[in-house]
Amino acid sequence: MFKDIIVGVTPTGIDNCAVQAAMEFARKFESKLYLVHVAGMAQGWGSIETLEPSGETSRLKEQISETYAEMLEGIQESQIIVVPGIPHNEILRLARKKNTDLIVMGPHTKEYEETRSKMWGMTGSTLERVSQKARCPVMIVHKDVVCKEPLYSNILVATDFSDQAECAVSYGGQMARQYKANLKIMHVVENGNSRSDVIGRLEDEYGPRLDGIGECGFEACRGKPSMEILRMGNQADADLIIMAHHSKERDPEKAFLGSTVTQVALNAPCPTMSVNRHFDLRCGLMYDQTGAAVQTEALA
Template identity: 65%
Template sequence: MFKDIVVGVTPSGLDECAVDAAIGFAQRFEAKLYMVHVAGMGHSWGDMRHLEPSGETDQIKEQILERYEEKVKGVEQLQVHVVPGIPHAEVLRLARKVNSDLIIMGPHTKEYAEKRSSMWGMAGSTLERVSQKARCPVMIVTQATPYGEHKFENILVATDFSEQAECAVNYGGQLVRQYKAAMTLLHVVDTDGLAGQMNDDELKRLLAQNRERMEEEYAARLKGVEPCTFECVAGKPAMDILKTARLVNADLILMAHHSKEIDPEKAFLGSTVTQVALNAKCPTMSVNRHFDLRCGLMYDQDGSVTEEKASAPV
């Protein structure tokens, strides 16, 4: 299913949960695994040009290999890249170079543990920018999951009916079929913009209309996905996505990254996908454009399976 996986890594092990997930996928699908550490994260701009000539990049590479020596034994093709630069730019650069079909990221901040409780107001710029600009799906893993095989049984897909969210729904349908999982499709009516504008009856009608719209727009392309549940609730998007994820016992949340934001820079001030990812008990995957599983099944427009496929374009 996944053939070329890029994962961000630090020698300190802050993102070990994400690296464990990447190793697990690489082992299960016999995929190529590319670990990338951007040395600029812990150095000043003036030091960066001296990192490689001084041999420090090689030392960091050795630290990473030593830390994960036992866990990567089942990975047949492994590369470790240590480069100076801007974290999100270098992660995206490597992903494009190797034509990856999955990027996996962890929290990547030393202050993560201390600031976890106040994370709602924060924006992790590396996570934001990678998930916004990546050409392939980005999985964000911020909490430890059972080491080894990841088996998705309940997948939650959030949609706001945007074009990017449509891509997330399509990709979610492929994952559900591949894993033979249950799917919950969720739309949250943001009540912040409705304060004082609707009474309870009007809000109920709006929720019913949006649920009908979900079935009309997505039912055909999710043909063959069983069970598939459509849910529409009113509240705050991030909080209600997390609440629903707990209720359905989701082991993967899939959504588009700030799909309706007009100004991309403004979206860095705490997008819904980042708020969800940094507070979810399970991994969160961001999908912003159409992308097919590399090693899975071919689907007709109505969602029915047509044939096996070996690869798919980015």
């Protein structure tokens, strides 16, 4: 299912949960795994051009290789990549080059983000910027993930009826079909809308394209979106939460990872997947944008 996976790594191992999850996926799906570290920001050097000539990138690569050598056992194809630059730019560049179908990331420490902001004058974290522009889904992992069989049994998709949310629902439908998982589509009701009206809209807009999913339900609730999504995730025993990376911004290039997604991702009982574009699973069955199954050969 996941053929090419990128995971962000650091020499300090602060994102170990994300790395372990990516490695488990790589073993399960016999994927190519790229462990990527972008040097220059955390170290505090003033010029990224000096990192390779000085040998710092080679030193960091060796350090990361030693850190993860034992964990990489059993993974057929893996590569450690250390490059100088701005993290989100280099991760996105590599993702395009390798045509990856999953980027796995963990949250960075507050101190790291403050250092990055002071050095480069950028707002928003690497996670925000990767999720903003990635062409493939971005999985945010902040705690240990158990790679079970089936991988997913209960999938929760939160929608706000935006264009990006359409992509998230479509991807959730594909995942549910692939794993024969239960699927729940939810929306947090805004003032002035009744719960029954919203459920009716969910059924009308998404119901026809989700045919063939064993158990598919729709839910509407009222409250703070992040809190309600977290509550529903616990209630549904979700092992994956899928959301659009922002709310109702029509242009995904202009939108940032919304605070709702951030709050859910850092507190959810399971991984959170950010989807902001239509993306097909690379497996035996593919699905068009209406959710209809299309038979095709597996992609390499």
